[in-house]
Amino acid sequence: MESIKHLQTLKRPVIIACRVMEPELEAARAGSQAVEIIYLEQGLHRTPKKLPEIIQERIDQAASYATVIVLGYGLCSNGLVGVTARRQKLIVPRCHDCISLFLGSPARYDAVFRDHPGTFYLTPGWVKHNNDPLGTYQVEYLPRYGKKVALWAIRESLKNFTHIALINSGMPESEALRRRALENAEFLNMTYIEIEGNLSYFEKIIRGPYKTEEFLHLQPGETITQSQYF
Amino acid sequence: MDKNQILEKLAAVVMDGTEDEAKVLAQAVVANKIDPLEAIEQGLSKGMEIIGGRFERGEAYLPELLMAAASFNAAMAVLKPEIEAQKKQLVKLGKVLIGTVKGDVHSIGKDIVASVLDTSGFDVVDMGVDNPSLNIIQQAEKIQADVIALSSVMTTTMPAQKEVIDTLKEMGIRQKYFVIIGGGPVNPEWADRIGADGYGKSAIDAVALVKGLMAKKK
Ligand code: B12
Numbered sequence: 001m002e003s004i005k006h007l008q009t010l011k012r013p014v015i016i017a018c019r020v021m022e023p024e025l026e027a028a029r030a031g032s033q034a035v036e037i038i039y040l041e042q043g044l045h046r047t048p049k050k051l052p053e054i055i056q057e058r059i060d061q062a063a064s065y066a067t068v069i070v071l072g073y074g075l076c077s078n079g080l081v082g083v084t085a086r087r088q089k090l091i092v093p094r095c096h097d098c099i100s101l102f103l104g105s106p107a108r109y110d111a112v113f114r115d116h117p118g119t120f121y122l123t124p125g126w127v128k129h130n131n132d133p134l135g136t137y138q139v140e141y142l143p144r145y146g147k148k149v150a151l152w153a154i155r156e157s158l159k160n161f162t163h164i165a166l167i168n169s170g171m172p173e174s175e176a177l178r179r180r181a182l183e184n185a186e187f188l189n190m191t192y193i194e195i196e197g198n199l200s201y202f203e204k205i206i207r208g209p210y211k212t213e214e215f216l217h218l219q220p221g222e223t224i225t226q227s228q229y230f
Numbered sequence: 231m232d233k234n235q236i237l238e239k240l241a242a243v244v245m246d247g248t249e250d251e252a253k254v255l256a257q258a259v260v261a262n263k264i265d266p267l268e269a270i271e272q273g274l275s276k277g278m279e280i281i282g283g284r285f286e287r288g289e290a291y292l293p294e295l296l297m298a299a300a301s302f303n304a305a306m307a308v309l310k311p312e313i314e315a316q317k318k319q320l321v322k323l324g325k326v327l328i329g330t331v332k333g334d335v336h337s338i339g340k341d342i343v344a345s346v347l348d349t350s351g352f353d354v355v356d357m358g359v360d361n362p363s364l365n366i367i368q369q370a371e372k373i374q375a376d377v378i379a380l381s382s383v384m385t386t387t388m389p390a391q392k393e394v395i396d397t398l399k400e401m402g403i404r405q406k407y408f409v410i411i412g413g414g415p416v417n418p419e420w421a422d423r424i425g426a427d428g429y430g431k432s433a434i435d436a437v438a439l440v441k442g443l444m445a446k447k448k
Contacts, residue, residue, distance in 0.1 A: 043288075046288060047286060047287065047288040048414070048415075049286055049287075050287070050288065075385050077383075077384070077414050078385070078414075078415045078417075096384065096385045097385075097386070110386075113386070114333070117333045117335050118335045118359075118360065140291065141291075141293055144291070145293055149293060149297070150293070152296075153292065153293035153296050153297075156296050157296060157338075159337075160337055160358075160360070161335065226385070226415070226420070227419070229385060230388075
């Protein structure tokens, strides 16, 4: 207990990230305890208006011991707007959402996006917490609304979508993920595609370098705004 | 039931997402000779606004929002012929071309705005989702729209709203249209920055906004 407590307050970089990135961040850190990673629930992405307060709370808690704080978040529909750097620098990826991080860069996201806008992306984290369409249907909608309404709702919400894309970053769970992605595609009658991802952005979140083209640097007291992303 | 009770119930059935009851109540609106536009503003749209707020706070799930929209549309189908009859007598309020911008396939918010504008007496042409800027402009020219309404639910696609305005400028036809913008992450500062004619936070806002703009035109 003593030693854990000690570990938590050790002066070191602190990363506050969405749990959707846990598999990739853990793979990138490869067991190293040189950084502390705090994960927040993925479900928060549905209510971006609540995010700033929750992230700020964690920043404030870590402010007494972190050497630097890095966020594992995209702008996430202004979910970071208003978040303020406290005693230490705050470093934030210059990305609109997590898909850029999974693909390695916003430029890759733009390119992939242009090909098929109606694409639902799957990664280990999206599937693990049942945030893929099939998981949403089975775990969230079916018990709550019954089969008829649940099926209607999932189809209605995805009516503009044509593709299910698996982002393959060579993670150990890739095979299971592929099976699940194929099941999703079949369930929704969509085209299955596979897109290459990589861990490079996650490695940079953990170890730097925090190049200014890739990361925003906020000095103590500075606040995140939407225009910093444009 | 008196008028206020009917309006209150209309809001409630939208929130509950009960389509059949929505239809029955809409028929009561017609039978009681309540102004259908008032029924929409004070009843249906209010219900939509409340459920939208609950969704934003994480108190309602997406299917509830979708069911609310379906009830809204079911009631609208009943009220529509009444409004059409009124529209013929009224001066046309204006023609609105609406669509989600290039790259964005989110449609729920845009659909609500389109329905509410339509039922509020505007001629609405809905282009659906993922519309290239030039297609939007061509369509606006073709149907001689007064207002171009652009929805974007992702910050990634907000620049496409700017692209539409910039392209209108390049073509020398910017002043022919009012361009209004909206969608979850969009805000008044962005509207200012890209030179839009207005920003609306919600569907009800959108109605007030377009009415205000059309009044300027006359
Ligand atoms: C529902 C939803 C979906 C549904 C879409 C269903 C559909 N048919 O639309 C599903 C699950 C399919 C989906 C998919 C994706 N989504 Co999504 N989704 C959402 C969610 C949870 C809600 C959006 C919504 O419908 N809100 C409810 C409506 C009523 O509100 P609204 O759109 O804001 O509209 C109101 C007002 O803004 C206004 N309004 C809207 N338009 C206009 C226009 C004018 C002119 C005016 C005046 C007013 C106005 O009036 C409306 C009514 O009051 C948001 C998070 C959030 N809470 O915003 C994420 C969100 C938008 N999605 C996001 C992402 C990343 C995705 C995916 C890429 C995820 C993936 N794994 O693949 C895909 C692909 C999307 C694509 N290419 O377009 C991100 C976007 C991040 C960013 N870059 O900005 C968000 C913000 C979630 C997040 N925090 O990460 N999504």
